Amino acid sequence: VQLQASGGGLVQAGGSLRLSCVASGFTFRASAxxxxxxxxxxxxxxxxxxxxxxxxxxxxxxxxxxFTISRDNTKNMVYLQMSSLKHDDTGVYYCAADSRxxxxxxxxxxxxxxxxxxxxxxxx
Numbered sequence: 001v002q003l004q005a006s007g008g009g010l011v012q013a014g015g016s017l018r019l020s021c022v023a024s025g026f027t028f029r030a031s032a033x034x035x036x037x038x039x040x041x042x043x044x045x046x047x048x049x050x051x052x053x054x055x056x057x058x059x060x061x062x063x064x065x066x067f068t069i070s071r072d073n074t075k076n077m078v079y080l081q082m083s084s085l086k087h088d089d090t091g092v093y094y095c096a097a098d099s100r101x102x103x104x105x106x107x108x109x110x111x112x113x114x115x116x117x118x119x120x121x122x123x124x
Contacts, residue, residue: 001025003115005095010121011085019080021095021115032101033071033078034111037120039091047093048080049106058106062088087124092117 007019019035034049048069049058057069068081078095096111 001113003095003097003113005093005115005118008093008118008120010123013085013087013122013124015085015122016081016083017085017120019082019093019095019118019120021078021080023076023078023095023097023113026097026113027099028076028097029073031097031099032106032111033069034096034098034106035069035078035080035093036096036109037089037091037093038117039088042091044094044109046107046109049101050078051101051103051106052099056103056106058103060107082120085120085122087122090120090122092119 002024005021032051035047036044037047038044050069066084071078094117095115097113098111
């Protein structure tokens, strides 16, 4: 099982970035997918998730209206489009996957599989 996140970098406040995560080694289309982040000195927190139905999405209140999660089952990819970035969005972003997830548990961090993380730095 492998999840490889990419797309992080340095961006000015107000800018945009798109994170990507490619997966292999498990049944991607049957899995819920999530993005979490960890800021320096803070605990990992939920950002966004998409159910295996491809329709149901959950977002942290802090990113609603600014971030969009999407998936492409033909490419085993999950994306996080981030816009209107703020300094507080700085952190390492991790993608995660789990076939056991139901809608009510999408925001919980107990995903079975995790990527290595990609660093997003938003300068103010």
